[in-house]
Amino acid sequence: MYVYKTAGVCAKEISFSVENNMLKEVKFHGGCPGNTLGLSILLEGMSVDEAIQKLTGIRCGNKSTSCPDQLSKALMSLKKEIA
Numbered sequence: 001m002y003v004y005k006t007a008g009v010c011a012k013e014i015s016f017s018v019e020n021n022m023l024k025e026v027k028f029h030g031g032c033p034g035n036t037l038g039l040s041i042l043l044e045g046m047s048v049d050e051a052i053q054k055l056t057g058i059r060c061g062n063k064s065t066s067c068p069d070q071l072s073k074a075l076m077s078l079k080k081e082i083a
Contacts, residue, residue: 001025004074008065011036014074021048031067039068048075 003015011031017024026043028036043051052072060066065073 006070009067009070011067014071028067
């Protein structure tokens with residue numbers, strides 16, 4: 001299980017697993033419960049690369065980032081670690 005401390009969003013951290021390059025057990029800790037739960041369910045079984053492609057650059061209101069964008073940053077960081 002990987003844990004990523006977020007910055008600039010309501011969720012304080014995101015935890016997730018990756019198995020065979022597929023996302024598993026995505027959980028946002030904090031944030032908008034319905035939105036983050038829905039996002040977590042949609043991401044289950046999605047490839048890391050597809051999630052990065054779809055989530056990068058999403059903004060929340062005036063913020064320069066969002067919970068989905070923070071997950072993309074976590075996934076990019078993870079890819080660098082295991083490369």
